[in-house]
Amino acid sequence: MPIVINEHWCKKCLICIEMCPRNLIEADEQGLPYLKDPDECNECENCAWVCPDFAIDIPEKEEV
Amino acid sequence: MPIVINEHWCKKCLICIEMCPRNLIEADEQGLPYLKDPDECNECENCAWVCPDFAIDIPEKEEV
Amino acid sequence: MNSGCNMQFLQGNEACALGAIEAGVRFFGGYPITPATEIAEVMARELPKLGGVFVQFEDEIASIGAVIGASVAGTKAMTATSGPGFSLKQENLGYAIHVQIPCVVVNVMRGGPSTGLPTLPSQSDVMQARWGTHGDHPIIALAPYSVRECFDLTVRAVNLSERFRIPVIVLSDAIIGHVREKVVLPKREELTLVERKKPTVDPEDYKPFEDDGTGIPPMANLGEDYLFHITSNNYDDEGFPATNDHDIAGRRIKSLYNKIERYRDEIDDVDLFMVEDAEIIIVAYGSTARSARRAVMMAREEGIKAGLFRLKTIWPFPYDHLKAAAESANHLLLAEMNMSQLDSEVRSATHDLETKLHGLHQSNGMLITPYQIYDSLKGLV
Amino acid sequence: MNSGCNMQFLQGNEACALGAIEAGVRFFGGYPITPATEIAEVMARELPKLGGVFVQFEDEIASIGAVIGASVAGTKAMTATSGPGFSLKQENLGYAIHVQIPCVVVNVMRGGPSTGLPTLPSQSDVMQARWGTHGDHPIIALAPYSVRECFDLTVRAVNLSERFRIPVIVLSDAIIGHVREKVVLPKREELTLVERKKPTVDPEDYKPFEDDGTGIPPMANLGEDYLFHITSNNYDDEGFPATNDHDIAGRRIKSLYNKIERYRDEIDDVDLFMVEDAEIIIVAYGSTARSARRAVMMAREEGIKAGLFRLKTIWPFPYDHLKAAAESANHLLLAEMNMSQLDSEVRSATHDLETKLHGLHQSNGMLITPYQIYDSLKGLV
Amino acid sequence: MKRNSYKKYLRTHKLPHIWCPGCGHGIILGAALRAMDELELDPYKTVAVTAIGCSARTNAIMNCNTIQTTHGRSLTFASGIKMARPDLTVLLFVGDGDGAAIGGNHLIHAARRNVDLTTILLNNSIYGMTGGQYSPLTPYQKTASTSPYGNLEQDFDVCKLADAAGASYVARGIAHDPRHLSRLIRGGIEHKGFSFIEGISQCPTYYGRRNKFSSPLEIMRWVKERSVRVKPETYNFSQDMDGAIPVGLLSHRNLPEFTDEYRKLVEQLQKGDNA
Amino acid sequence: MKRNSYKKYLRTHKLPHIWCPGCGHGIILGAALRAMDELELDPYKTVAVTAIGCSARTNAIMNCNTIQTTHGRSLTFASGIKMARPDLTVLLFVGDGDGAAIGGNHLIHAARRNVDLTTILLNNSIYGMTGGQYSPLTPYQKTASTSPYGNLEQDFDVCKLADAAGASYVARGIAHDPRHLSRLIRGGIEHKGFSFIEGISQCPTYYGRRNKFSSPLEIMRWVKERSVRVKPETYNFSQDMDGAIPVGLLSHRNLPEFTDEYRKLVEQLQKGDNA
Amino acid sequence: MNNKEYQVRLSGFGGQGIILAGIILGEAVSLYENRFAVQFQSYGPEARGGASRAEVVISDEEIDLLELIEPDVFLALSQQAFDKYIGDAHEKALVIVDPDYVTNAPLSSRKVFAVPVSRIAREQIGKTIVINMVALGALAAITGLVGIDALKKAVSARVPPGTEKINLKAVLAGYESAREMN
Amino acid sequence: MNNKEYQVRLSGFGGQGIILAGIILGEAVSLYENRFAVQFQSYGPEARGGASRAEVVISDEEIDLLELIEPDVFLALSQQAFDKYIGDAHEKALVIVDPDYVTNAPLSSRKVFAVPVSRIAREQIGKTIVINMVALGALAAITGLVGIDALKKAVSARVPPGTEKINLKAVLAGYESAREMN
Ligand SMILES: Cc1ncc(C[n+]2csc(CCOP(=O)(O)OP(=O)(O)O)c2C)c(N)n1
Ligand SMILES: Cc1ncc(C[n+]2csc(CCOP(=O)(O)OP(=O)(O)O)c2C)c(N)n1
Ligand code: SF4
Ligand code: SF4
Ligand code: SF4
Ligand code: SF4
Ligand code: SF4
Ligand code: SF4
Ligand SMILES: [Mg+2]
Numbered sequence A, B: 001m002p003i004v005i006n007e008h009w010c011k012k013c014l015i016c017i018e019m020c021p022r023n024l025i026e027a028d029e030q031g032l033p034y035l036k037d038p039d040e041c042n043e044c045e046n047c048a049w050v051c052p053d054f055a056i057d058i059p060e061k062e063e064v
Numbered sequence C, D: 001m002n003s004g005c006n007m008q009f010l011q012g013n014e015a016c017a018l019g020a021i022e023a024g025v026r027f028f029g030g031y032p033i034t035p036a037t038e039i040a041e042v043m044a045r046e047l048p049k050l051g052g053v054f055v056q057f058e059d060e061i062a063s064i065g066a067v068i069g070a071s072v073a074g075t076k077a078m079t080a081t082s083g084p085g086f087s088l089k090q091e092n093l094g095y096a097i098h099v100q101i102p103c104v105v106v107n108v109m110r111g112g113p114s115t116g117l118p119t120l121p122s123q124s125d126v127m128q129a130r131w132g133t134h135g136d137h138p139i140i141a142l143a144p145y146s147v148r149e150c151f152d153l154t155v156r157a158v159n160l161s162e163r164f165r166i167p168v169i170v171l172s173d174a175i176i177g178h179v180r181e182k183v184v185l186p187k188r189e190e191l192t193l194v195e196r197k198k199p200t201v202d203p204e205d206y207k208p209f210e211d212d213g214t215g216i217p218p219m220a221n222l223g224e225d226y227l228f229h230i231t232s233n234n235y236d237d238e239g240f241p242a243t244n245d246h247d248i249a250g251r252r253i254k255s256l257y258n259k260i261e262r263y264r265d266e267i268d269d270v271d272l273f274m275v276e277d278a279e280i281i282i283v284a285y286g287s288t289a290r291s292a293r294r295a296v297m298m299a300r301e302e303g304i305k306a307g308l309f310r311l312k313t314i315w316p317f318p319y320d321h322l323k324a325a326a327e328s329a330n331h332l333l334l335a336e337m338n339m340s341q342l343d344s345e346v347r348s349a350t351h352d353l354e355t356k357l358h359g360l361h362q363s364n365g366m367l368i369t370p371y372q373i374y375d376s377l378k379g380l381v
Numbered sequence E, F: 001m002k003r004n005s006y007k008k009y010l011r012t013h014k015l016p017h018i019w020c021p022g023c024g025h026g027i028i029l030g031a032a033l034r035a036m037d038e039l040e041l042d043p044y045k046t047v048a049v050t051a052i053g054c055s056a057r058t059n060a061i062m063n064c065n066t067i068q069t070t071h072g073r074s075l076t077f078a079s080g081i082k083m084a085r086p087d088l089t090v091l092l093f094v095g096d097g098d099g100a101a102i103g104g105n106h107l108i109h110a111a112r113r114n115v116d117l118t119t120i121l122l123n124n125s126i127y128g129m130t131g132g133q134y135s136p137l138t139p140y141q142k143t144a145s146t147s148p149y150g151n152l153e154q155d156f157d158v159c160k161l162a163d164a165a166g167a168s169y170v171a172r173g174i175a176h177d178p179r180h181l182s183r184l185i186r187g188g189i190e191h192k193g194f195s196f197i198e199g200i201s202q203c204p205t206y207y208g209r210r211n212k213f214s215s216p217l218e219i220m221r222w223v224k225e226r227s228v229r230v231k232p233e234t235y236n237f238s239q240d241m242d243g244a245i246p247v248g249l250l251s252h253r254n255l256p257e258f259t260d261e262y263r264k265l266v267e268q269l270q271k272g273d274n275a
Numbered sequence G, H: 001m002n003n004k005e006y007q008v009r010l011s012g013f014g015g016q017g018i019i020l021a022g023i024i025l026g027e028a029v030s031l032y033e034n035r036f037a038v039q040f041q042s043y044g045p046e047a048r049g050g051a052s053r054a055e056v057v058i059s060d061e062e063i064d065l066l067e068l069i070e071p072d073v074f075l076a077l078s079q080q081a082f083d084k085y086i087g088d089a090h091e092k093a094l095v096i097v098d099p100d101y102v103t104n105a106p107l108s109s110r111k112v113f114a115v116p117v118s119r120i121a122r123e124q125i126g127k128t129i130v131i132n133m134v135a136l137g138a139l140a141a142i143t144g145l146v147g148i149d150a151l152k153k154a155v156s157a158r159v160p161p162g163t164e165k166i167n168l169k170a171v172l173a174g175y176e177s178a179r180e181m182n
């Protein structure tokens, strides 16, 4: 998974959703964001930078 | 007298002496300034303006 | 929350703001701080409607400075804060005491020291209210124990302040400030308001600090018929510095104390609840006194002769009243939401009595409950 | 005024600065104010020579803030002021008490309230030293009565502060601060200096506010092997906010008080001068005590059994010592250059005794002379 | 720097933090942490100092030395720390009320002295912590709980103020562009002298709600739309921006740094003494 | 205006004053009194507010309402007075320590609010009253009793600071040219909004003696020689003056004045209420 | 319930209007039934987001109890609130929960009333914002601590002008749904 | 003079070095004669310009008197200082004045010594700045409160390096001129 969202930290502010340049993030029923199309993600990290809750990790390539 | 110096207020700082454009003020033995040549004074009021002690009056013409 | 209407369900802080407005306060200098902020918020909403001024300043020092300035200019003025802000106001508070400018400072007490327990109640600024500013000085401080008293004692604070030309402190607490309860506020015409005494002499004869025999010099407003000078230094009757005159200095300090001591019967204010035949008397104020009242009732039901000596005016401390009340009791129980700050005052008042002293104190952000006090009472019989 | 040399003719303020330097103070945050300024001036001249830091800040709030910061960073630090500045320092002083940061605040007392009598002596900040900051808190305050004691008690203040992680106040006054007299200062090697206790646990196990059994948690310096957090709010043993935990809050406040009460034998410091057989005991401190000592000698020459109970540590107030000393006396005479601020403390201490209390107080910028005290003594026999 | 390596500067066991959903303070802190990471600051040699306010909440979750002080006074404590230990890196996170209202004096004086401190002002145009009162950075006519009829006061250009006071590095960034902000913060830490970085944050809970912003992002966008990038070579603090918000590095000067000057004095005196 | 008619603004029975011989404060006060006289201010409607310092000694000898307050806080008291009684003319005399050190915050905030106050800062580069310690306006490397080895701190350009904070009228004059200074003060009183006038004064007793000036006049001349007249149309606070001291009216703007704004709000609310 | 002091704790998410509900309950009792109520709540930052609570003491006589000792009535609209605030609830306390949100309520000895207030708000009123009103109605029906008339008056007086109708409807819906439970 | 406490007040113009004279007197007694002295002075703005004073108490024993009660010795170098500070001088106080400046000294019952210190400074030393030293010498000679040796040591230690000689000369000149007066 190119991005990993920590659901215990996420506060469902939805900022990541709007800030993904490729519109790849969506909210589930509970309002929790998830990456809808992992393959499209270019790991630009925008979502991680703007998340106020440090809830989004972009795992290192070598870590994957 | 074109200028009147209040000797109770004057603190003998000598600023008036240096600031008279016509060099008309001098200090007496006690250090108290006086106008040495009243006729030369053009009542420019410089001395009154720079006196830190409000000690110099330029009497109004009509008052004289 | 129209103060004209009769029965209301009000918060203590709201009642305090409304009391100030009814008492004629038309200037409020604020700086936000929990748990006092609601007072500023009500003032911000209401004062401009009445042509009064609300301003939020850059800090607490500025807000009390502006309050004193507005008061010199003839406007009844107030500020409100809590512990950290109260500490910052001390220097200017001392100025107002010294130069005899009326104003009201509300301190809605929360847990300290430092920012401590910002949202939780305490009564731990009681000694600071007396001694927070440097130098010898008197002070008046009042402590409400209900929402209605938040209103009443704020009105009284304004009145005492104007009457005696002294800042008056309202020592509320986070419980009393935030609780909502039913109140029926007095109608405007039921209130007695005090206006500061104005000079009547000719302008050239006015000495703004000359005793007219009452101990309280008349006070002109800025911008009216009298010119005057005020200095933070020791001053003569004309208000000019007298920083090396021991006589004037000694007399000035004494006159500041005397104007309060002399009028103690107007200032002292204690509420005696079932004390006549009491063997155990609780000494309490503010929200703790509310619990104490309940505890007295619980104890009486059990046949324990308990009573409550409630301080509505904390400063000047009512030594004589306490001594008189304590004379026939066996035990005094001082109950405070602090580390027993008034202990020395109570001991001092009862120095010549045989009464035994006990303390029930708690400094952890929790109200002392009726049950705790009741248990203490039981422990004493 | 080289502090290495032996016999000197020094001013109290100079001695205070030299004491601080000898005690290891290497940071001074100043703001000028009469009659304390000489302390800053000596520090400004001497500290840079020793690699220490002197900075004059924008106000008294900043200067104590910086002092606390420097102390957290591991440097013994001090500031000095007088009444108005002391009022301004109260908020940050409370912070230092709360978070247990050592530092020394010298208050060279002058006449108040407000700027009052800027150049004249008084002892009217004594109660403020105890209660000036908001919230429940302990404090230590020492009062020198000679130039030599300005040196000694400043050293002691630094030591107590480091030992107990608490700000210590030196309550000097305009007389003691400005008088010059002969002193023989102790040599460096004669001084006992205290360094704060450092943690010895592994960095990951360090809890900066955990009691190690002594009541005084070890303190790491910033920038060494331990990371830690400090908060102005109520805090847990790790130093993190615990603003809604009543248990922790209650324990924290109690632990602040206890670390002082527990070590009273190290902190209490009274000087008993001819009290054993005294029928009249004068209670005094600072410059007034100097006059009192002379008055005792004058009285003794007349056969009057007088003695002096001198407070060198004013706070915590030595209730037990005073009670013990007063037990056999008929009269206590409290002599203070203020409106009798310690009256309640003295009454409280002697609550259970028969001793009669009297006050000799004066608040006009003049020292109480030996003759005045002597006259009072005579009036009591 | 690895992508998530900035997290070593977080006390992750203190997360989730207590800021409201969408609060901009977390974004700005994230930008700062990444700047620290790029510079590989040693947490043991780094001190973060805050005061009181939501802004101060940065502190308890940062993994370095963290000192939270009294409201408005963080710069005084930080000055003492830096002067006593010039080898430490000292960062400050202050609020707009905290840093520009009650703390305004310490800001201008620390700037004047040019002490080597990096101050990040989290500007959310409101007193967040106390529930939404107006601050000196609340724009004219905006509402708050103490300006129910709209703010009558002018707001500071706090960057201009810091510059006029003597700050030798002044920059402004916004939550909408945290990468840029992070570079500005990094530059501030690297700069030897007093660095001031205004980070425009958002308080959806109070400022947003009161002023009819329907989401945190709306505030971020509102700011973004008004922002224009400027350069220090061409930017002038007095220039008329016609309502736009200049962002970027605004000024950068080399001036004597205070602790440096002090060290030189000590060396000189000690040489003199021993000579 | 008659030549000596300014003396009606003096409490002449309080003279001679207690300033030292040659102290510049008297010259600057004289300039202010003449400005008051030209404007024919009614002493009963005029309030002079000071704090503590030699600068504050202006007050007891002025014949109008005179309120001397706590050190650094005069602007807060004056704000309260003006807000409560917008009809009064309120002047302030502050010192460089008083107005720019301890009082710095109130200065920038009163400037920001643009309250109609006229503040005259008597800048003698030193704490005079307390015996000669350095102030935030003591130039770099000058000596004072607390900077015996030379001042290590930078000094403020306090006019630039006031301007950056929002003051709508900013000027600087010098004791050597009291007529010019008087015109600047007059302009400040006439200006509706926050006016700030720095008057460069001299303290021969402490600043002069410490820094090897042999007479009051020598300090005045030193300042005069470095001064250059500027105009608000062309002057820019960031411009490099190469050590020269810009004097004259430095900036002048029309901005909403606070008490005016407040009055409008009250009128609007009261109309609304009664409608 | 008989003539004593009743201690009521309302709790839920921040943003559900719990505080307002507490105030309205207090006003209903004290202004429209001429009995007595005191109301208090948590303040400050710690109270933001997450769980929220409001507390009311109700009596026929003047009240000197300014802190909840142990609730006689405990309403919880979220699991988090339930977990956080149930702690000191009285053994015999009446407990009211929204079963859709409080799924884990281990309360052997206590009376638990499950009222699906959010569902009622959504389905019967069409707005979840009135969830607090539904809960108030339910509480009135179950506890009898306040009459429905007084409650209606208090609601009308407090809510923003224009929203009276929908809020009253919500109160009634809650009241009706819980009436049979009492 | 015998073994008691002597209270000395020195006064003159501000700028005449009165304070320094007080300190030197104190140092002479306490550091170089191993007796005791305490010294105090007026501070602050009120002390600037105009009249200035310094006070010294001298004794063979430790001193607990920190304020001058009434001077036993009163030195005045200006009329203004004389008028301002003579007030509480002891009936039998020794009074020393500079007759060129103190022209009006109504002192019926007191011993007055007229020493033209400024003239001595000007004529014998050629510098009026040493007037304070001349006065000290004269005081030593007249009162015997301090020995000339100790005084010389104290002066040498205190004055700016390089000025020792001229200052010592001034002290001696004062001492000699007044010796016969004692
Ligand atoms: C001396 C003092 N005054 C007031 C307060 C109350 N207080 C706490 S935080 C705060 C303001 C917070 O606003 P800001 O600095 O803008 O930070 P934010 O919460 O918006 O991040 C105030 C006024 C305090 N703690 N101490
Ligand atoms: C709170 C407080 N701190 C310090 C002082 C002491 N103090 C009196 S005047 C002054 C400074 C005066 O300097 P400045 O403002 O430059 O005025 P000047 O005397 O030079 O005209 C100071 C520090 C005080 N009175 N109050
Ligand atoms: S990394 Fe970039 S592309 Fe991928 S989800 Fe995040 S914002 Fe979208
Ligand atoms: S930005 Fe962060 S907190 Fe907000 S919804 Fe996305 S992951 Fe959650
Ligand atoms: S008025 Fe002018 S010319 Fe006359 S004496 Fe004064 S300065 Fe000289
Ligand atoms: S300027 Fe004034 S005080 Fe100075 S010497 Fe002249 S008259 Fe005297
Ligand atoms: S109140 Fe505002 S500033 Fe504070 S955490 Fe919430 S959103 Fe952020
Ligand atoms: S000390 Fe300086 S500023 Fe003060 S009166 Fe004397 S010369 Fe003027
Ligand atoms: Mg903010």
Ligand SMILES: [Mg+2]
Pocket: F095, F096, F097, F122, F123, F124, F125, F126, F127, F128, F135
């Ligand atoms: Mg100055």
